[in-house]
Amino acid sequence: MMRHLLTVADVMTKDVVTVAEDTPFKAVVATLAEHHISAVPVLGPYGGVAGVVSETDLLRKEEFQRRQRRPWWSRKARTKAAALTADRLMTTPAVTIKAECTLDEAARVLGERGITRLLVMAGDDLAGIVTRSDLLRAFLASDQEILARVRRDVVDRHLWDDPLAVHVDVLEGVVKLTGQVDKRSTVAFAEQLISAVDGVVAVRNELTWRFDDTTRATGATFY
The missing domain is CATH 3.30.1340.30 (Histidine-containing Protein; Chain: A;)
Known part of the structure; x- marks a missing residue:
């Protein structure tokens, strides 16, 4: 018999707040503030996950506007800093994980990628989002x-x-x-x-x- 292990589906947040690709910059900021979250998935016109906009992505605009003369900024960084909608702000592709993966598998991906959250997929559909704090819930x-x-x-x-x-x-x-x-x-x-x-x-x-x-x-x- 196989041992039962908690999976990502057991600890993830299922009601995921999302934005559309054409969501304006200020609306994305308002969404994060309203729901007390640090990142939001961006959905394409057919419902698929196009990317993720995080607070880090949004803060580039303020950094760029205050210190525009930074020759070491890449073209990609400048483009994101000047972005006005979610599709230009987002980081893509989003890092995802399957809902049936175990917590140690999710922790390994977070550690290897140096990120704090993963989008959880059930097939091609967005099923939830799992964060580092969610993984720690097993110890509760x-x-x-x-x-x-x-x-x-x-x-x-x-x-x-x-x-x-x-x-x-x-x-x-x-x-x-x-x-x-x-x-x-x-x-x-x-x-x-x-x-x-x-x-x-x-x-x-x-x-x-x-x-x-x-x-x-x-x-x-x-x-």
Whole structure:
């Protein structure tokens, strides 16, 4: 059985505020202010995502107007600074992610691209938007919820022959493992799986083992 992981669809904002390509500069600014957001997707005439306008894109105009004589500005930067509508202001193509992607996949894309948000797509349709703060919501799960996830996704899914031999406690998101398993290799494997459970902050692995299967010695090692 596959472990259940939170996906982008579980934490994203579904009611996405958008603007059209011909939305004027001031209307874009007003939209961001009204909805307390820092960026807005731009939709094309047929509903597809054309790009994203962020506060950074908008601030270029003020920077350009106050310091127009900046020879190192690229033509693209000057064009965006002089833009009057969303289609000229926006950054394109927009960075997107599929709704079924996991939170760690989304975090990886955000980190690699150095951005703070991703547009979430379901096929060709805009399904939502996910931000860094949305991804951190996984760590807001209660200790009881994390404990249930660990038991359901790891302990009870045949990782050990005797799940009752493994004791799991959670405090402030830190999972503590105690008990004894048959093989030493299971100890590291257990920690690896539990570390990947959504909401887990860290793992204190105090498991012991009966047989050391990580060495090439012919004799069994007992503890």
